Amino acid sequence: MDIPRIFNITESAHRIHNPFTPEKFATLGAALRLEAGTRVLDLGSGSGEMLCTWARDHGVTGTGVDMSQLFTEQARLRAKELGVADRVKFIHGDATGYFSDEKAGVAACVGATWIGGGFAGTIELLARSLRPGGIILVGEPYWRRLPATEDVAKACLAHSISDFFLLPGLLASFGRLGYDVVEMVLANQDGWDRYEAAKWLTMRRWLEANPGDELAKDIRSQLTSEPERYATYTREYLGWGVFALMSRRY
Ligand code: SAH
Numbered sequence: 001m002d003i004p005r006i007f008n009i010t011e012s013a014h015r016i017h018n019p020f021t022p023e024k025f026a027t028l029g030a031a032l033r034l035e036a037g038t039r040v041l042d043l044g045s046g047s048g049e050m051l052c053t054w055a056r057d058h059g060v061t062g063t064g065v066d067m068s069q070l071f072t073e074q075a076r077l078r079a080k081e082l083g084v085a086d087r088v089k090f091i092h093g094d095a096t097g098y099f100s101d102e103k104a105g106v107a108a109c110v111g112a113t114w115i116g117g118g119f120a121g122t123i124e125l126l127a128r129s130l131r132p133g134g135i136i137l138v139g140e141p142y143w144r145r146l147p148a149t150e151d152v153a154k155a156c157l158a159h160s161i162s163d164f165f166l167l168p169g170l171l172a173s174f175g176r177l178g179y180d181v182v183e184m185v186l187a188n189q190d191g192w193d194r195y196e197a198a199k200w201l202t203m204r205r206w207l208e209a210n211p212g213d214e215l216a217k218d219i220r221s222q223l224t225s226e227p228e229r230y231a232t233y234t235r236e237y238l239g240w241g242v243f244a245l246m247s248r249r250y
Contacts, residue, residue: 001094003068006215009206010199010222012070015078017046018111018139019187019195019240025050026057028185028242032135034058038105041065041129043095043122044112048075048088055084060106062088065095103131110139110242120177123245135182136245142170144239155233167239174245183244189235196230 002008011017016025036059042051045064052075054060066072072092079085095115107126109115116122119138126136143166147153153161165173167186174181203223210216 001067001092006218008068008070009215009219010203012206013202014195014198015047015049015074016195017071019191020110020139020185020242021187021191021194022049022053024185024187024191024242025053028137028183028244029054029058031183031185032106032137032244034060034106037061039063039102040106040108041100041104041126043098043107043109043115043126045072045075045090046111047071048078048090050108050110051075051088051090052078052082052084055079055087056082060087062104063100064088064090065093065098066090067092067094097125099125099128102129103134104129105131105134106137107134108137108139110137111240113138113140120173123174123177123179127247133246136179137242138245139240139242140164140170142167142239142241143237145237147237152233152237155229156237157234164238167241171243174243175248178248179245180248181243182246184241186239186241192230192235192238192240196226196234200227 034054038060040051040060040062042064045051045066048064051062051064064075069092072090075090079088107130109122109126113119113122116125119140123136141164143164147161150160171181200223203219207216207219
């Protein structure tokens with residue numbers, strides 16, 4: 001079981017697989033006022049940077065689940081490197097339907113909400129692992145500027161304009177699901193560059209090392225077209241943020 005190989009190639013050198021930077025994760029950890037011993041569940045944990053740095057900086061414990069074998073291995077290595085391997089655990093597997101009877105103080109899905117068929121389903125899934133009074137975190141794109149045409153949305157690698165909201169609409173939709181937005185940290189264009197532009201050097205070096213690979217043609221064509229596509233579309237139109245939600249029961 002694994003994710004499509006192309007992501008394991010283009011994001012092999014990424015520690016964070018979304019437009020967040022280490023500073024943004026630090027800001028988010030501080031914003032959430034995490035207490036030592038808080039249990040964190042992270043679905044689609046990638047290379048584990050959020051869990052590992054929060055374990056180091058805030059003393060949280062946690063479990064990450066990710067379908068990429070490579071990213072999961074990298075997460076385990078990172079935990080050892082940061083001296084938190086006794087506090088965080090990474091499971092290689094499909095997080096679809098995953099919940100835990102050990103309730104978490106923070107249940108997160110940061111940039112992988114297709115796991116629950118969209119953010120609404122993912123919030124429902126995360127809620128099953130959350131202790132009363134706990135915080136749900138979702139990382140999700142939104143339109144910074146509404147595309148004028150469906151072609152522009154597609155050039156942003158969305159299926160259609162209706163895939164995403166503008167930021168106020170996204171915040172309102174969390175409310176309609178019965179959640180307060182209690183914090184948010186938004187990515188910026190520098191963070192997008194770290195996520196997207198970092199793929200280009202990885203692709204260039206991979207091509208040099210793997211000229212005969214069956215994916216070489218795909219990677220070559222991506223490397224040729226991506227910088228201009230990204231700068232014209234994704235960088236201008238797409239925002240991204242992590243939203244902290246608490247149930248509106250009070
Ligand atoms: N939250 C991480 C990774 C975000 S990228 C970070 O902030 O860096 C999306 C992640 O979802 C990738 O690591 C990918 O391997 C993982 N993924 C995709 N489909 C999945 C599934 N069905 N179950 C678990 N993980 C999945």
